[in-house]
Amino acid sequence: AQKVTQAQTEISVVEKEDVTLDCVYETRDTTYYLFWYKQPPSGELVFLIRRNSFDEQNEISGRYSWNFQKSTSSFNFTITASQVVDSAVYFCALSELGNTPLVFGKGTRLSVIA
Amino acid sequence: EAGVAQSPRYKIIEKRQSVAFWCNPISGHATLYWYQQILGQGPKLLIQFQNNGVVDDSQLPKDRFSAERLKGVDSTLKIQPAKLEDSAVYLCASSSADRASYAETQYFGPGTRLLVL
Numbered sequence: 001a002q003k004v005t006q007a008q009t010e011i012s013v014v015e016k017e018d019v020t021l022d023c024v025y026e027t028r029d030t031t032y033y034l035f036w037y038k039q040p041p042s043g044e045l046v047f048l049i050r051r052n053s054f055d056e057q058n059e060i061s062g063r064y065s066w067n068f069q070k071s072t073s074s075f076n077f078t079i080t081a082s083q084v085v086d087s088a089v090y091f092c093a094l095s096e097l098g099n100t101p102l103v104f105g106k107g108t109r110l111s112v113i114a
Numbered sequence: 115e116a117g118v119a120q121s122p123r124y125k126i127i128e129k130r131q132s133v134a135f136w137c138n139p140i141s142g143h144a145t146l147y148w149y150q151q152i153l154g155q156g157p158k159l160l161i162q163f164q165n166n167g168v169v170d171d172s173q174l175p176k177d178r179f180s181a182e183r184l185k186g187v188d189s190t191l192k193i194q195p196a197k198l199e200d201s202a203v204y205l206c207a208s209s210s211a212d213r214a215s216y217a218e219t220q221y222f223g224p225g226t227r228l229l230v231l
Contacts, residue, residue, distance in 0.1 A: 004156075035219070037222075042224065043203060043224055043225045043227070044222060044223065044224045044225065045157070045205065045207075045222035046222075047219055047220075047221060047222075050219050091156050091157075093156070100170075101147060101149075101159040101162055101170065102149075102157070102159075102220060104156025104157050104158070105156055106154070106155055106156050107155075107156055
């Protein structure tokens with residue numbers, strides 16, 4: 001069975017600090033996809049990144065970076081120089097090959113204080 | 115490109131009443147999902163459609179929930195009768211993938227917040 005664990009329920013940082021959101025997953029499939037979504041107070045889930053299980057390259061997009069390590073089944077998300085607009089709930093999710101539904105973690109609520 | 119549209123955005127009903135939600139996916143997206151998100155939790159799948167056929171409804175409480183996707187485009191999700199525990203956000207998502215393809219990104223609508231009193 002698939003499972004996604006986000007152990008950090010809430011994180012609070014001061015603006016301009018770096019913050020890392022942890023994600024650990026379980027799956028028996030050798031091919032799978034990992035995702036991060038952002039859910040601001042408005043409620044809409046905003047897609048941030050998708051990574052397939054064969055691509056362990058880390059990715060950087062502006063202030064965002066992702067570290068994928070199959071050896072530890074982790075897909076962590078780092079925000080550099082956090083801003084107040086980064087305040088939201090962040091979800092890590094997993095899906096199998098073949099267009100299957102997403103399995104989400106419980107989310108991490110990030111509060112960035114000015 | 116227009117995103118996933120959902121209506122209404124908010125709904126308050128009393129238990130045992132019925133309610134319906136509407137979703138219009140991104141144009142051309144073959145796959146449509148309905149998720150339920152209870153406060154403090156991640157979204158959980160209710161039903162998945164491929165065009166106008168049901169792919170997975172194993173987690174849909176069929177005694178009270180029903181969904182359809184006529185003509186493979188818009189979809190409606192209905193609850194009848196509603197229970198207190200149905201209070202949640204109902205999210206619709208769509209993707210361009212089909213079952214034979216690799217997973218494609220799911221794009222979500224703004225959701226419908228339901229409160230059952």
